[in-house]
Structure formats: C-alpha cells, structure tokens
Amino acid sequence: MDKGATTLKKLCELDFDAIEAYEEAMQRLEDKDIADKLAEFRSDHMTHTDTLNKFLKARGEDVVEGPDSKRVLTEGKVVIADLLGDKAILKAMIANEKVTVKAYKEASDNDALSPDEKTEIASFYEDEQRHHDWIKTQSEKL
Numbered sequence: 050m051d052k053g054a055t056t057l058k059k060l061c062e063l064d065f066d067a068i069e070a071y072e073e074a075m076q077r078l079e080d081k082d083i084a085d086k087l088a089e090f091r092s093d094h095m096t097h098t099d100t101l102n103k104f105l106k107a108r109g110e111d112v113v114e115g116p117d118s119k120r121v122l123t124e125g126k127v128v129i130a131d132l133l134g135d136k137a138i139l140k141a142m143i144a145n146e147k148v149t150v151k152a153y154k155e156a157s158d159n160d161a162l163s164p165d166e167k168t169e170i171a172s173f174y175e176d177e178q179r180h181h182d183w184i185k186t187q188s189e190k191l
Contacts, residue, residue, distance in 0.1 A: 053161035054110045060170070061101040063152055064094045065116035070145050074138050083135065083187055087142070090180045097173050104166050139188035146181040153177050 050058070071091035078084040102112040153174035157167060 050110060051108075051161060053159065053163070053166070054105060054108050056156050056159050056162065057101050057104050057108075057166065058110070058113055060152060060156055060173075061098050061105065061113040062116060063149055064097040064101065065113065067091075067094045067145060067149055068098070069116055070142065074142055077138055078135050080135050083139070086183065086187075090176075090183075093173075093176045093180070097176070100169055100173075104163075104169075136188055136191040139184050139191065142184050143181060143188060146177060146184060150174070150177045150181050 068091055071087050071094065075084045075087050075091070078087070098113065105112050153170060156162070156170050157174055159167075162170065
C-alpha cells in the first residue's frame with residue numbers, strides 16, 4: 050500500500066471511529082437539540098467514509114468497513130464523560146474532533162494524494178473544523 054492509500058485508509062478508520070463516538074454521545078446527551086446537531090455531524094463522517102472508500106477502491110485497495118482499535122479510546126471518552134453530564138460529553142467530543150482535525154490538516158499536505166483526493170480532503174478538513182468549533186461553542190455555553 051502506497052503512502053497515499055495509507056493516508057486514505059487512516060482517515061477512513063478515523064471517520065468510522067468518529068461515527069461510533071457520535072452515536073455514543075447522541076444516546077447520552079440530555080440536550081436533544083445538541084444531539085440532533087451531532088447527528089448531522091455524524092452524517093458528514095458517513096459521507097467522508099463513503100468518499101474515502103471510493104478513492105481506495107479506485108486505487109485498487111481494500112475498502113475500510115469499520116473503525117480501528119482506537120475506537121475504544123474515542124468511545125470510552127464519551128462513555129466515561131456520561132457520568133459527568135452534557136458538558137463533559139461535549140469536552141470528550143472536542144478531544145476526539147481535535148484528533149480528526151489534525152489528521153485532515155496533515156493529509157491535505159500529502160503529495161501522494163491526487164488533486165481530486167486533495168480537494169475532497171480539504172473540504173472534509175473544513176467539516177472537521179466546523180464540527181470542532183460548534184461543539185466547543187456549545188460546551189462553553191453549558
């Protein structure tokens with residue numbers, strides 16, 4: 050697997066991790082308006098996995114079908130935070146999104162990706178920044 054495919058695979062696994070963390074958070078949040086917004090963000094991550102898998106397939110690589118072993122960490126933060134309420138759940142989601150934002154930022158500079166892949170990754174990076182910023186703002190309001 051070349052460097053570009055490895056990057057796409059890691060991003061896809063990270064998005065699958067995020068999907069599961071969002072599902073955990075949505076189930077635990079008391080504020081249903083915030084949970085509804087997180088459902089939108091989860092949908093963005095689902096779009097990311099679909100697109101990243103199309104890129105992997107076009108490269109002749111196996112698609113990613115689910116999260117990697119880090120999911121225990123991303124989900125675990127949310128499950129533990131549930132003991133402390135909505136603000137703690139959102140703080141856990143902020144920590145998860147920081148990882149995703151960083152990964153997409155790094156990937157956007159990867160010369161092993163095609164121009165089409167870079168364009169999509171730049172768009173996904175913007176999604177991740179938007180997710181992070183919105184969650185952070187909501188957390189600060191609580």
